[in-house]
Amino acid sequence: MRVWQARITFEDGKGLPCSVVAETHAREAITNCATSVPDLDSTEGTDIPGCKLELLTQSSAYKILRKLAPVPERQGTLINVGRTRSSLAEFNGKWPSIQDVWKSIRTKDFYKPTREFMWRTLHSTQKIGNFWHRIPHREGLAECPPCETLESMDHILLECDAPGQNAIWRETRLLWSRTGLEWPALNLGLILGCALVEIRDADGKRHKGASRLFRILVSEAAFLIWKLRNERRIQNQDDPEKHAFEQEIVNRWRAQIEKRLRID
Known part of the structure; x- marks a missing residue:
């Protein structure tokens, strides 16, 4: 057909030019605006509902289920992610995306327990502070006994007077001073x-x-402070006589960071 130089026309079986047939079908399509409803009970033909199991992967199935039932955002998550982004924007001079924040806690520089701690803290799932106000007869657990104030992650990591956070951050700043660089002013957003x-x-x-x-x-220090808090409040039942001595805490921190840096 390509080498044929004469004019070529196409006709249907009735002898009509194809352009006439096409125009007829187009007019029928315009006048007939009824939508076709697929037969959901049919298992034949190309109009089969759903997807083939042989072509379905776990990843694609999970994505489909996530789209069908979107999970509403938790208020604690929105607050902590927002605080993290704001602190980073102030320190770095640019705003990270929400995806960057979540991807950052998956870095290989975090051990798995530390990564889980960061993830839970971003989601604000720890049973501290206001959580206990919703539990009858357990409202007293919402306060930090040594400080007699509402316990929060900010308080635990940066403000608590109980043995732990002051000594660990002091040792962390001392180790950082060897770099000759200025130690940043920490807040919960910068820690996360x-x-x-x-x-x-x-x-x-x-x-x-x-x-x-x-x-x-920062990640190792924050996680150790959290572990010390749990030992004090859960394992030792807030008994002042069982509080860890400051030198014991310092030794634990030094042993932990030396082990980490040696493996690294």
């Missing part, structure tokens, strides 16, 4: 987003080694 913190040198260039050291020190 420590994997995205960009430490810069005097020339304003990003210091990759210092940034990695910062995320390791």
